[in-house]
Amino acid sequence: MARAATTTDAFNAVAEPRRRQILQLLAQGERPVGELADLTELAQPVVSKHLRVLREVGLVTVQEQGRQRVYRLNVAPLREIQSWLASFEQLWQERFDAMDSVLEDLQRQEKGQGQ
Structure with a gap:
């Protein structure tokens, strides 16, 4: 083919x-x-x-x-690309939020062990 x-x-x-x-x-x-x-x-x-x-x-x-x-x-054809990428924005935001939560948990654990 x-x-x-x-x-x-x-x-x-x-x-x-x-x-x-x-x-x-x-x-x-x-x-x-x-x-x-x-x-x-x-x-x-x-x-x-x-x-x-x-x-x-x-x-x-x-x-x-x-x-x-x-x-x-x-720029008109780039709008189609931007629109397609925007569909992933919520997914990225959710993953960044999850990563922030993990980092905050790690920081709390560090502070708890340092006392």
Whole structure:
């Protein structure tokens, strides 16, 4: 069975660390590909390849400005990821609360043994 493409949606696109790095840079403002290459310390063709994937899933848009192609973050597809992650927030909070209880019990035990 053929493996499905791994860059067909925002979830898969952001699974790659370099793409997340590019998105973080674009969150600070629009940038041309050359600047992204400099900041990521990647070759321009590699950055262009990542930008193509991000563009295909709608995470970035591109605008021609003279001879430059300037990329801009499109946050709309990230909302789907944020919404999915939010569904785990209660689980995380419950686990952190449980961990806090364990730590408080340990601190009480320590204080009781120190007396």
